[in-house]
Amino acid sequence: MxxxxxxxxxxxxxxxxxxxxxxxxxxxxxxxxxxxxxxxxxxxDEDEKPRRKPKRTRKERRRRGFSLGGIFITLVHWGFVASIWGGVVVAGIVVYYAAQMPGAESWAVPERPANIRIVSADGQLISNRGQMGGEAVSYRELPHYVPAAVLSIEDKRFMSHFGVDPIGIVAAALDNLNEGRVARGGSTITQQLAKNLFLTPDQTLGRKVQEALLALWLEQNYSKEQILELYLNRVYFGAGAYGIEAAAQRYFGKSARNLALGEAAILAGVLQAPSRLAPTSNPEGAAARARVVLNEMAAEGYISREEAQAAAIDPDRRIRTRVAGAEYYVADWVESLMTAYLGEVKEDVIVSTTIDWDLQKHAEFVVREMVAKEGSNRGFTQGALVAMEVDGTVRALVGGTDYAQSQFNRAVTSRRQPGSAFKPFVYLAAMEKGYTPDTIAEDAPFTYEGWSPENASRRYVGPVTLRDGLAYSMNTIAGRLAIDVTPQVVIDTAQRLGISTPMLAVPSIALGTSEVSLLELTAAYAPFANGGNGVIANVITRIQAADDGEILYEASQAGPGQVISSEVVGEMNDMMVTALEVGTGKGASLNGWPIAGKTGTSQNARDAVFVGYSARMVTGVWLGNDDNSATTLSGGNVPVDIWSQFMTKAHEGMTVAELPGSYTRMAEMPQDIYQQPVQQQPVRETRTIVDLIGDLFGGR
Structure with a gap:
């Protein structure tokens, strides 16, 4: 189809x-x-085709992109990108600085520097010495509120963070932005410990990165309790105190184990700025900071509000802190001896001393009170005292009136002219040459090789016994004796008794012009009190390891042995008893005890000294000024008063004992030699040594 x-x-x-x-x-x-x-x-048909929508302009597109959703998406996008790149940069920085550190397998917490705990004869703490200033205490020995106070103000999330606290860092950054300054840091306690243990205090990026890495390592290898214990035993609390025990002893005179809640809050508050908030220098600031700590403790649930209020320091009441007493001079001396006894101290040790705590505090009290009472009137500001048993065992030592103001030890370190207190060594050399206390000497002016000694009184009494010459501290008699026995023999005699400071062999040594320390001068008198045995001043009886009690050193009874014959000891005691009965030291008293000694006053009264003794104890006292300025003192006034007050306390409960040796006097001495006819400044003449000796000993 x-x-x-x-x-x-x-x-x-x-x-x-x-x-x-x-x-x-x-x-x-x-x-x-x-x-x-x-x-x-x-x-x-092209004519029927709908037209294509025209393109939007850049302005229209931009306006459309500014919608809320667009902004959010853009921020998320670029935030994600920035975080990736930021992470890469941070990782690179961490890797860079980590590469500069040793391998973690070699990291280890360094040993804490050794502490030297110095205690009195009865175990009373005198002071802690060493780099840290205090021994370590375990976390579990402390009251619960001590670490709680530190955590509440320094690191609230310590128990939950991993060594670095991001929340704390952000919070600190926001606070600093609000304040417009660096008001606080974001470091954790672990980071602070890492810095103290391993790093320098430099505020650099590299140091902060390394600090964080070390903090992570500490958290991986130590428990929270261990980290906090390490921190508390090493952190700086100001005033030279490193660690909670050192701080507790420094500020409150007690162990950290016995701190009260308010005291714990004060110490925790100090950590923010140790130099600025130390209660010794800024008690008001320390009290205000402590109240902040207590409030934080209550907010964190460590204590109740009622407990916080009860423990807070009243703003109108000063914080009670420990006063640095004269025992600190003892501690300084002990610390200086440690190298000689042990070499380098590598472990915590306990040093037992010979110091009698009660006598030490009494000595400090008497010296400070007398300086305060008499200092302004007589023009002196400082004093020192050394007290020892007759075998050299030091029982008290005061190196100055205020350790907090000056740590210079005027009993051990200072060298000053002893004045006439040196004359017993001149007389001892004469006794050993054959003279006796009854030997007649001429108290008259003379000149020898350009040297012309004068009596302080400018009076001269003519012929006198050597007993009188020493009792009344006649310079002419001591000078003639020194020339006769020779200055070098005088030096040898003094060194045999314990004077170790180098001296010049010149005639003026008879008047105590060579400088010596009060410690060695006092020890050199001990043979007169103990029957002639030389002594070495001793303050340390035992040193033992703190951890296991191992004995590292123990004092022995060895000494120089007999340095003065018993006969000469009797002669010397006869003369020095007279010096305290009627001579320059007649103001000394000791409740019926036989006592002896010698006063000393240097030129222009720059130094006033008295060394006296019983059969049980020897004590030396010095008064003067650090700048060597003149005073109106003499060895026979304020030094004798201090000596009498201290020795009376020191002899309480002791049985009275006689001084060693005996000497039968040829004749009784007049009560006051200066009541006899006196020669007033006779004309001086130059004589030869032969003339001097003939005049002095022609009637012997």
Missing amino acids: DFNISPDDRVGGGPSRGKAAPGRPKKPKKGERLEPQLAMSPYA
């Missing part, structure tokens, strides 16, 4: 009239063939 389809009848063709409607096939005429064809677009 034949089909005839016209073009209009093809698929997509138009209607019989006009153009076919778009999309509809044209209806074929009768008898026309309809050709098959592919469907055409309904918009085949």
Whole structure:
């Protein structure tokens, strides 16, 4: 069959009239063939095609992009990108600084520097010495509120963080932004410990990265309790105190084991700024900071609000801190001896001393009170005292009136002129040459090789016994004796008794012009009190290891032995008893005890000294000024008063004992030699040594 389809009848063709409607096939005429064809677009005719939507301008596109959703998507996108790159940068920095550190397998917590615990004869703590200033205490020995106070103010999330606290860092950053300054840091206790143990205090990026790495290592290798214990035993609390025990002793005079809640809050508050908040220098600031700590402790639930209020320091009341007493001079001396006894101290040790705690505090009290009472009137500001038993065992030592103001030890370190207190060594040399207390000497002016000694009184009485010459401290007599026995023999005699300071062999040595320490001068008098045995001043009886009690050193009884014959000891005691009965030291008293000694006053009264003794104890006293300025003192006034007050206390409960040796006097001495006829400043003449000796000893 034949089909005839016209073009209009093809698929997509138009209607019989006009153009076919778009999309509809044209209806074929009768008898026309309809050709098959592919469907055409309904918009085949270009005129019927809808126009393409015009492109948006850049401004329109930008306006559309600022919608809230767009901003969020953009931020998420770029935040993700930045975090990736930031992580890469941080990782690179960490790797860089980590590469500069030793391998983690070699890391180890360094040993804490050794502590030297110095105690009195009865076990009373005198002081802790060493780099740290205090011994270590275990975490479990402390009251619970001591570590709680530190955690509440320094690191609230210590128990939960991993060594670095991101929350704390962000919070610190926000606080600093609000304050407009660095108000606080974001370091954890673990980071602070890492810095103290391993790093320098430099505030650099590298140091902070290394600090964080070390903190992570500490957290991996130590428990929280161990880390906190390490921290508390090493952190700086100001005033030279490293560790909680050193701080407790320094500020409150007690062990950290016995701290009260308020005291614990003060120490925790100090950590923010140890130099600025130390209670010794800024008690008001320390008290205010302690109240902040107590409030934080209450907020964290460690204590109640009532406990916080009860423990807070009244703003109108000063914090009571320990006063650095004269026992610190003892501790300084002991510490200086440690190298000689042990070499380098590598472990914690306990040093037992000979110090009598009660006598030590009494000595300090008497010296300070007398300086305060008489100092302004007589022009002096300092004092020192050394007291020892007759075998050299030191029982008390005062190196100055105020250790907090001056740590210079005027009893041990200082060298001052002893004045006439040195004369017993001159007389001892004369006694050993064969003279006696009854030997007659001429008290008159003389000149020898340009040297012309004068009596302090400017009066001269002519012929006198050597006993009188020493009792009344006649310079002319001591000078003649020194020339006779020779200055070098005088020096040898003094050194045999314990004077170790180098001295010049000149005639003026007879008047005590060579400087010596009060400690060695006092020890050199001990043979007169003990029957002639030389002594070495001793303050340490035992040194033992703190951990296991091993004895590292123990004092022995060895000494120089007999340095004065018993006969000469009797002669010397005869003369020095007279010096205290009627001579320059007659103000000394000791409740019926036989006592002896000698006063000394240097030129212009720059130094006033008295050394006296009984059969049980020897005590030396010095008064003066650090700048060597003149005073109106003499050895026979304030030094004798201090000596009498101290020695009276020291001899309480003792049985009275006689001084060693005996000497029978040839004649009784007058009560006051200066009531006899006196020569007033005779004309001086130059004489030879032969003339001097003849005049002095012609009647012997």
